[in-house]
Amino acid sequence: AQTVTQSQPEMSVQEAETVTLSCTYDTSESDYYLFWYKQPPSRQMILVIRQEAYKQQNATENRFSVNFQKAAKSFSLKISDSQLGDAAMYFCAYSQRRGNTPLVFGKGTRLSVIA
Amino acid sequence: DGGITQSPKYLFRKEGQNVTLSCEQNLNHDAMYWYRQDPGQGLRLIYYSQIVNDFQKGDIAEGYSVSREKKESFPLTVTSAQKNPTAFYLCASTKGLVPYNEQFFGPGTRLTVL
Numbered sequence: 001a002q003t004v005t006q007s008q009p010e011m012s013v014q015e016a017e018t019v020t021l022s023c024t025y026d027t028s029e030s031d032y033y034l035f036w037y038k039q040p041p042s043r044q045m046i047l048v049i050r051q052e053a054y055k056q057q058n059a060t061e062n063r064f065s066v067n068f069q070k071a072a073k074s075f076s077l078k079i080s081d082s083q084l085g086d087a088a089m090y091f092c093a094y095s096q097r098r099g100n101t102p103l104v105f106g107k108g109t110r111l112s113v114i115a
Numbered sequence: 116d117g118g119i120t121q122s123p124k125y126l127f128r129k130e131g132q133n134v135t136l137s138c139e140q141n142l143n144h145d146a147m148y149w150y151r152q153d154p155g156q157g158l159r160l161i162y163y164s165q166i167v168n169d170f171q172k173g174d175i176a177e178g179y180s181v182s183r184e185k186k187e188s189f190p191l192t193v194t195s196a197q198k199n200p201t202a203f204y205l206c207a208s209t210k211g212l213v214p215y216n217e218q219f220f221g222p223g224t225r226l227t228v229l
Binding site: 033045100105107 | 148150156159163165203212213215218222223
């Protein structure tokens with residue numbers, strides 16, 4: 001079974017600085033998708049960024065970018081110019097393309113932003 | 116505005132009682148999901164449904180039941196068989212049948228069993 005591991009339960013960053021959240025996953029599939037979801041204190045989950053495994057180019061969404069290392073099965077999220085509103089739980093998730101298998105989530109990383 | 120609604124936001128029940136959590140979406144999404152969230156555990160899948168009148172068990176289905184009689188509705192019943200039901204419950208949906216489309220989440224229901 002696929003697993004997703006987030007090894008950093010908590011992280012902190014100074015406002016305007018850059019922080020990287022780590023995620024590793026285990027799969028034997030070659031075609032899959034990876035996601036980062038954000039859950040702020042309101043607990044409303046929203047999608048931050050998505051990466052398709054067959055695309056070598058790292059996905060970017062404004063201040064959010066990923067470092068996707070397929071061979072290493074690593075999928076880290078970089079947040080640049082951190083803002084107070086970035087404080088949240090961040091969940092890494094995996095979905096294989098074959099078989100309609102539901103998302104598998106990591107346990108999350110709580111990010112604090114220090115003013 | 117399109118979205119997912121969950122009600123109520125907070126729910127209190129006595130031990131041994133069944134309770135039903137509501138989830139409604141007006142996004143015309145095909146697939147719907149129920150997750151349980153506990154501190155330090157991430158999101159764990161309870162049940163999911165990809166079409167009306169069909170649903171599959173997730174990783175922690177024991178003590179829960181669902182129905183999918185309408186495309187827009189996917190209620191979750193927490194039965195007395197669930198050993199530790201106090202948790203935060205999230206409902207989600209995706210367009211189409213594939214889970215790798217973006218999941219849209221509801222605001223959640225916090226269930227406390229006294």
